[in-house]
Every structure is written in structure tokens, then in C-alpha cells.
Amino acid sequence: MSTNLEKLRRLPDYLREQIKGQDHVMDRICSVLRRGELGLASTRRPRGSFLFVGPTGVGKTEVTNVFTEYLFEGRKPMRFDMSEYQTHSSVEKLIGEKVGDTGLLGRALVVANTGTLLFDEIEKAHPLVLDLFLQILDDAAITLASGERKNLSGFYVVFTSNIGAAEAMRMRSAPFASVQRTVLSRVNQQLRPELVGRMTEKLVFASLDYEVQRAICAQMVERECARLRALGQTVAVGPEALEALIREGYHRGLGARPMRAAVERYLQEQVAAELLDVRASV
Incomplete structure (x- = not known):
């Protein structure tokens, strides 16, 4: 109890x-x-x-x-x-x-x-x-x-x-x-x-301004990286990449949904490119 x-x-x-x-x-x-x-x-x-x-x-x-x-x-x-x-x-x-x-x-x-x-x-x-x-x-x-x-x-x-x-x-x-x-x-x-x-x-519920969506983007990046690590994949997101994701994903009217799509696409593409490069060189 x-x-x-x-x-x-x-x-x-x-x-x-x-x-x-x-x-x-x-x-x-x-x-x-x-x-x-x-x-x-x-x-x-x-x-x-x-x-x-x-x-x-x-x-x-x-x-x-x-x-x-x-x-x-x-x-x-x-x-x-x-x-x-x-x-x-x-x-x-x-x-x-x-x-x-x-x-x-x-x-x-x-x-x-x-x-x-x-x-x-x-x-x-x-x-x-x-x-x-x-x-x-x-x-x-x-x-x-x-x-x-x-x-x-x-x-x-x-x-x-x-x-x-x-x-x-x-x-x-x-x-x-x-x-x-x-x-x-x-x-x-x-x-x-x-x-x-x-x-x-x-x-x-309130609409999400730019600063809130910035915080959400950082959180989404952290979660997606953790999910990929659990699959045995490692990916890093530097400050410049994070800023680019925030700019790409921010949407005044649709809230955090486009941000999620941008984060997942970017990180998964990085891992996919690395895997294909490694396998192509084997």
C-alpha cells in the first residue's frame, strides 16, 4: 500500500x-x-x-x-x-x-x-x-x-x-x-x-508555442534514441541537427504531430543509412 x-x-x-x-x-x-x-x-x-x-x-x-x-x-x-x-x-x-x-x-x-x-x-x-x-x-x-x-x-x-x-x-x-x-x-x-x-x-488544453515545441522536440529525440538503442542501434543528434529538427517539425496549427514525424524520420534514416553502408561494405 x-x-x-x-x-x-x-x-x-x-x-x-x-x-x-x-x-x-x-x-x-x-x-x-x-x-x-x-x-x-x-x-x-x-x-x-x-x-x-x-x-x-x-x-x-x-x-x-x-x-x-x-x-x-x-x-x-x-x-x-x-x-x-x-x-x-x-x-x-x-x-x-x-x-x-x-x-x-x-x-x-x-x-x-x-x-x-x-x-x-x-x-x-x-x-x-x-x-x-x-x-x-x-x-x-x-x-x-x-x-x-x-x-x-x-x-x-x-x-x-x-x-x-x-x-x-x-x-x-x-x-x-x-x-x-x-x-x-x-x-x-x-x-x-x-x-x-x-x-x-x-x-x-493550450496550443503549443515555439519554446514548448522546442522542449517537446528534445524529449522526442531522447525517447527515439532510447528506443533505437534498445534495438542495438546507436545514433547521436548534435545541436545543429536538433535545431534543424525543431525548425522542420514546428507547426503552429498541428501541434507536436509534425515534430514527431520529423524526429522519427531523421533518426531512423540515419540508422538505416549506416546499416546499409556497413552491410554494403561486408
């Missing part, structure tokens, strides 16, 4: 180390996670639920991956992309069509009874799918087409959304408090109030 308590004490520092540019949401995320892990959340609802809103590539999905891996021994969230659930038949795809069919959600829940359920881009989901989310948030349960009722009280539920992202990008020079109010106002206009009201925390 003392080990678990110490792990929870380290949680805020760990998340801030892993996720750059979003320090303002970390305390609220950690508050929900700590209460959930200490067994203080109501067993009639999920351990905790979040709506992460903000521009693309700013860490909404990444922070979900990070805290899930940290709390659940390296496991990944069970992720569902709501862009694939926009039609009337989406409910059947998710929970099954007929007796004996448990749908994609039911099959995922066979694997574990704790963890994180991640529903990306909730604004794209069909209204009937949103009805399922009401059931999940209200009762911590879901009834599958097979008739089986799954208990979800051991899960955290995370919804992500780009609602208000365009307004947020236009307001880059405005105080962030104003950006938050604008984005959350758009959320309340676009999503059903009974759904938003059931979420434990509604958090607005």
Missing part, C-alpha cells in the same frame, strides 16, 4: 515531465486520478471522467496514454475513434447487433475490468452513441446486445474533442482564461448539457 501511495504522490511530477505545455490542467487531472485510485470515487460511476478539449496535437490523447500506462502497469487505453461511429448503425458496431454479439466495446472489455476507455473526437459520434455515454457516466455500466451487462466502475473514461479549436487558435494572443471561457461555451452549445454535466472534469 505504501508503494502505491508513493506512486500517487509522484504522479503530478511524472505527468509534468512527460507532457509539456499543459501544466495548468495537471493538478485537476491528478486530483481525479488520486481519488479514483484511493477508492474514494462512487462505485456507481466510473472512477473518474474527463473531457479534454483543445487544438490537435497538444497532448489530449498523449496525457491519457501516459497516466494509463503509469497507473495500470504499462497498459494502453482502450481507444475508440468516434469518426468511425457517425451513422445510425454505430451503436451496433460498438455494443453488438444481436444476441451473441458483444460489439467492439464488449470484446475490448473481455481483456480487463479496469483501465481507461478513450473516446476520441466525441463531437463526431452519432446521437445514439452519445446515449450510450450517458449510461456509462450515470451507471458505470453498459448493456451489450448479448444481454450481458458490463460493470465499468473500475475504469476512467476520457473524451477528447476539437470543439472550439479554431476560436482558440484565433485567440492565441488573448489571456488564456478568455480562451477557456470561449472554448467551454462552444462545448456547451455543441454537446448535450446532460452529457457534459456528468463529466468529472472539463479541461481546455
Whole structure:
């Protein structure tokens, strides 16, 4: 128990180390996670639920991956992309069509009874799918087409959304408090109030400025180098190469995603070129 308590004490520092540019949401995320892990959340609802809103590539999905891996021994969230659930038949795809069919959600829940359920881009989901989310948030349960009722009280539920992202990008020079109010106002206009009201925390993620993306680039280089070392490959990135990667990967509107692609391409190309050169000379 003392080990678990110490792990929870380290949680805020760990998340801030892993996720750059979003320090303002970390305390609220950690508050929900700590209460959930200490067994203080109501067993009639999920351990905790979040709506992460903000521009693309700013860490909404990444922070979900990070805290899930940290709390659940390296496991990944069970992720569902709501862009694939926009039609009337989406409910059947998710929970099954007929007796004996448990749908994609039911099959995922066979694997574990704790963890994180991640529903990306909730604004794209069909209204009937949103009805399922009401059931999940209200009762911590879901009834599958097979008739089986799954208990979800051991899960955290995370919804992500780009609602208000365009307004947020236009307001880059405005105080962030104003950006938050604008984005959350758009959320309340676009999503059903009974759904938003059931979420434990509604958090607005900030866009990533140049200096934050610089820090992210250095972090990505370190991680990719470590991954390649684990494969028995060594690659070095000097200051000039790092600056070139920052310039190539920086994108005002797409956040850190182009940076990741630039880092991975550069480092993997260096290793590939060295391997091909060595093998060609043998």
C-alpha cells in the first residue's frame, strides 16, 4: 500500500515531465486520478471522467496514454475513434447487433475490468452513441446486445474533442482564461448539457508555442534514441541537427504531430543509412 501511495504522490511530477505545455490542467487531472485510485470515487460511476478539449496535437490523447500506462502497469487505453461511429448503425458496431454479439466495446472489455476507455473526437459520434455515454457516466455500466451487462466502475473514461479549436487558435494572443471561457461555451452549445454535466472534469488544453515545441522536440529525440538503442542501434543528434529538427517539425496549427514525424524520420534514416553502408561494405 505504501508503494502505491508513493506512486500517487509522484504522479503530478511524472505527468509534468512527460507532457509539456499543459501544466495548468495537471493538478485537476491528478486530483481525479488520486481519488479514483484511493477508492474514494462512487462505485456507481466510473472512477473518474474527463473531457479534454483543445487544438490537435497538444497532448489530449498523449496525457491519457501516459497516466494509463503509469497507473495500470504499462497498459494502453482502450481507444475508440468516434469518426468511425457517425451513422445510425454505430451503436451496433460498438455494443453488438444481436444476441451473441458483444460489439467492439464488449470484446475490448473481455481483456480487463479496469483501465481507461478513450473516446476520441466525441463531437463526431452519432446521437445514439452519445446515449450510450450517458449510461456509462450515470451507471458505470453498459448493456451489450448479448444481454450481458458490463460493470465499468473500475475504469476512467476520457473524451477528447476539437470543439472550439479554431476560436482558440484565433485567440492565441488573448489571456488564456478568455480562451477557456470561449472554448467551454462552444462545448456547451455543441454537446448535450446532460452529457457534459456528468463529466468529472472539463479541461481546455493550450496550443503549443515555439519554446514548448522546442522542449517537446528534445524529449522526442531522447525517447527515439532510447528506443533505437534498445534495438542495438546507436545514433547521436548534435545541436545543429536538433535545431534543424525543431525548425522542420514546428507547426503552429498541428501541434507536436509534425515534430514527431520529423524526429522519427531523421533518426531512423540515419540508422538505416549506416546499416546499409556497413552491410554494403561486408
